[in-house]
Amino acid sequence: MAKTRSYKLLCPIARGLDRIGDRWTLLILRDLHAGPARFSDLQHGLTGIAANLLTDRLAKLIGDGLIVRENGAHGAMLYRLTELGKKTRDILFDLALIGGHFPPEGETVDPGNLRTIAVTLGTACQRAVSDDMEFEASIIVDGEAFVLTVRDGNAEMLYQAASKPDLVLTTTYQAMLALGEGEMDLEEFSTTHAQMDVKTPHTVDTFMRLMTGALAQLAD
Amino acid sequence: MAKTRSYKLLCPIARGLDRIGDRWTLLILRDLHAGPARFSDLQHGLTGIAANLLTDRLAKLIGDGLIVRENGAHGAMLYRLTELGKKTRDILFDLALIGGHFPPEGETVDPGNLRTIAVTLGTACQRAVSDDMEFEASIIVDGEAFVLTVRDGNAEMLYQAASKPDLVLTTTYQAMLALGEGEMDLEEFSTTHAQMDVKTPHTVDTFMRLMTGALAQLAD
DNA sequence: CGGGATCCGTTACGATACTG
DNA sequence: CAGTATCGTAACGGATCCCG
Numbered sequence: 235m236a237k238t239r240s241y242k243l244l245c246p247i248a249r250g251l252d253r254i255g256d257r258w259t260l261l262i263l264r265d266l267h268a269g270p271a272r273f274s275d276l277q278h279g280l281t282g283i284a285a286n287l288l289t290d291r292l293a294k295l296i297g298d299g300l301i302v303r304e305n306g307a308h309g310a311m312l313y314r315l316t317e318l319g320k321k322t323r324d325i326l327f328d329l330a331l332i333g334g335h336f337p338p339e340g341e342t343v344d345p346g347n348l349r350t351i352a353v354t355l356g357t358a359c360q361r362a363v364s365d366d367m368e369f370e371a372s373i374i375v376d377g378e379a380f381v382l383t384v385r386d387g388n389a390e391m392l393y394q395a396a397s398k399p400d401l402v403l404t405t406t407y408q409a410m411l412a413l414g415e416g417e418m419d420l421e422e423f424s425t426t427h428a429q430m431d432v433k434t435p436h437t438v439d440t441f442m443r444l445m446t447g448a449l450a451q452l453a454d
Numbered sequence: 455m456a457k458t459r460s461y462k463l464l465c466p467i468a469r470g471l472d473r474i475g476d477r478w479t480l481l482i483l484r485d486l487h488a489g490p491a492r493f494s495d496l497q498h499g500l501t502g503i504a505a506n507l508l509t510d511r512l513a514k515l516i517g518d519g520l521i522v523r524e525n526g527a528h529g530a531m532l533y534r535l536t537e538l539g540k541k542t543r544d545i546l547f548d549l550a551l552i553g554g555h556f557p558p559e560g561e562t563v564d565p566g567n568l569r570t571i572a573v574t575l576g577t578a579c580q581r582a583v584s585d586d587m588e589f590e591a592s593i594i595v596d597g598e599a600f601v602l603t604v605r606d607g608n609a610e611m612l613y614q615a616a617s618k619p620d621l622v623l624t625t626t627y628q629a630m631l632a633l634g635e636g637e638m639d640l641e642e643f644s645t646t647h648a649q650m651d652v653k654t655p656h657t658v659d660t661f662m663r664l665m666t667g668a669l670a671q672l673a674d
Numbered sequence: 675c676g677g678g679a680t681c682c683g684t685t686a687c688g689a690t691a692c693t694g
Numbered sequence: 695c696a697g698t699a700t701c702g703t704a705a706c707g708g709a710t711c712c713c714g
Contacts (some may be wrong), residue, residue: 235556239477239686239706240559243501244631247484250553255480257687273696276484281463284688289697298556302517310572312698321674333470335538336518339460383494383590411464430608434653454541459687459705463681479704485678509678529714657706 238294253298254322258283259291260329261321263315266301268352268380268393270314278346286337295319326358331454334415348378348407349393354414355448356382356391362447363389369437374404385442400434401441420446421443458514459503464591472614474542478503479511480549483535483542486521488613489532498566515539519521547577551674554635560659568598568627569613571592574634575668576602576611583609589657592616620654621661634672640665 238256241248254260258280259425265271265279277288294312295301300319306312315322328351363384371382372395382389396402409427412418420442422429432438458476461468464467474480478500484497485491497508512533515521520539526532535542550573583604592615594616602609616622629647632638639664644650652658 237686241502242479242559242561243481243570244562244627245565246550246557246634247570247575248481249556249558250549250551251480253556254552254558255475255477260471260475261461261468262530264465264490277696282461283690284690284697285697287656287687290686306590309695318555321555324547325548325552328548329470330471332465332474332541333468335541336469336473338464338469339462340471341462343462343463345463345465347570350463350467354466359528398473407464408462411466414466428611429517447635457704494675502707504709505678506680507706508707510705521677529676 238290253300256290256294257292258412259295259327260285260322260326262288262291262295263300263319264326264353265327265349266313266315266319266358267323268349268391269270270304270306270312271349271393272306272310272312274366274423275347275349276313279344280341286398287345309454320433323353326353330354331452334452347360347393348380351375351407351410352393354452355410356389358414358448359384359389359391359444359453362444363387367440369400369440369443370396370398371437371441372399374403376400376407389444400432400437402431402433404429404431413449416453420449458510473514473520474545476511476514477647478507479515480500480542480546481510482508482515483520483539484573485569486533486535486539487543487546487576488569488611490524490526490532490614491569492526492530492532495567495569499569501563501565516538516633532564542669543573544579546573550574551672554672559615562619565614568595568600571595571612571627571630572600572613574672575630576609578634578668579609579611579664579669581671582664587664589654589660590616591622592655594622594624595630596627606647609664620652620657622651622653624649624651633669636673640669 240252261280262276263277277283296303301313301315304312304314319337365387368385373380373382379395380391381394383390405428409423413423457597462474481500482496497503499600519536521535524532524534553602560665585607588605593602599615600611601614602611625648629643630649633643
């Protein structure tokens with residue numbers, strides 16, 4: 235396991251960067267905010283990461299108490315955020331806000347899965363949620379299933395199928411990006427780039443209210 | 455000028471990291487949040503950075519529109535955050551919140567100046583300020599002068615002398631760190647680790663209210 | 675002396691191959 | 695599936711030199 239460079243400064247910002255500032259580390263945390271993941275889930279989501287680097291980063295994150303390694307369902311290993319690790323959510327969201335101001339550099343590569351979107355969307359909803367909202371939405375993006383759970387003033391978006399969704403929204407990654415970066419408004423999105431299958435009629439209003447608020451979080 | 459690695463991903467978090475995720479870049483921005491700085495101010499504040507890296511990072515930040523280079527007072531060049539660059543403030547603050555949970559790694563080195571503290575303190579005050587607060591405080595930390603300006607619901611802390619302070623607070627870096635990380639309370643701090651010279655009597659109440667609120671932002 | 679540019683040894687990264 | 699091993703390459707770190 236390669237050791238990592240340290241700034242050796244007393245400043246808390248530098249101390250934070252010593253733990254999560256290395257290349258790939260924040261992107262690993264990003265994907266873990268979508269829920270527990272296996273080694274290969276992470277490797278596929280982070281297009282281009284080398285296996286040995288992923289090993290090093292995971293070991294360091296475990297050593298610093300940001301994630302834990304545990305036994306999963308079928309003999310698989312799962313990596314999961316600790317409570318401390320979950321505190322990185324705001325950093326990732328703020329990074330997304332900045333990143334939205336820049337065009338992609340040159341040609342881009344596609345990620346092997348879409349875990350990437352969960353933390354940004356989930357946090358935007360978290361910041362827009364109000365106490366009276368409660369529903370479970372299934373969100374299908376390019377065929378990959380997410381569940382958005384809203385209850386008791388909390389919103390969380392995970393990379394897994396919904397158990398009993400009040401509504402099912404089907405859309406594409408491209409459309410979500412355009413929506414999030416203000417290139418498309420909610421009206422256009424919901425009429426031409428998304429299909430909504432409502433199971434519990436009265437939740438659609440709440441859902442649209444939350445989406446409007448979430449989009450406002452992304453606009454600055 | 456060395457080119458920097460890119461993730462080449464469409465995700466806004468990865469796009470943000472492509473601009474400010476390189477080693478040293480966020481620390482450079484951190485110091486610039488304390489106000490415009492010369493090349494050597496930055497080099498001294500970021501103990502251990504190599505001159506060529508600082509040159510590379512500054513060039514990239516300028517190219518991405520996060521900072522600008524301008525002529526300063528005595529033929530000196532000044533680097534200053536743009537409006538886009540100032541949006542990195544929340545990222546840095548959130549990083550400080552995470553970093554506060556970790557002890558320093560091994561022995562630490564001292565920074566050549568204390569610009570490092572301005573963004574964390576200023577943002578904590580920003581998040582705690584209320585519209586009716588208004589004052590200018592001079593804060594002297596280990597002999598280095600900062601000015602905390604509070605007005606119209608905004609708080610900003612800059613690395614420069616105050617022009618007409620309502621109060622002057624003199625303390626040390628060690629004491630500020632202990633205060634910020636909850637190892638010392640405001641009572642102990644203000645009685646034994648700080649001297650306050652009040653110029654405008656009625657502001658001291660407001661000041662203490664703001665400090666209390668700012669500390670609450672740091673505690674989690 | 676401030677503000678860099680150039681050079682070069684060292685370290686971490688990235689890709690591929692391989693193993694339990 | 696979950697890593698380990700190897701190795702070429704690119705970025706970092708430190709020192710030195712240059713120029714106004």
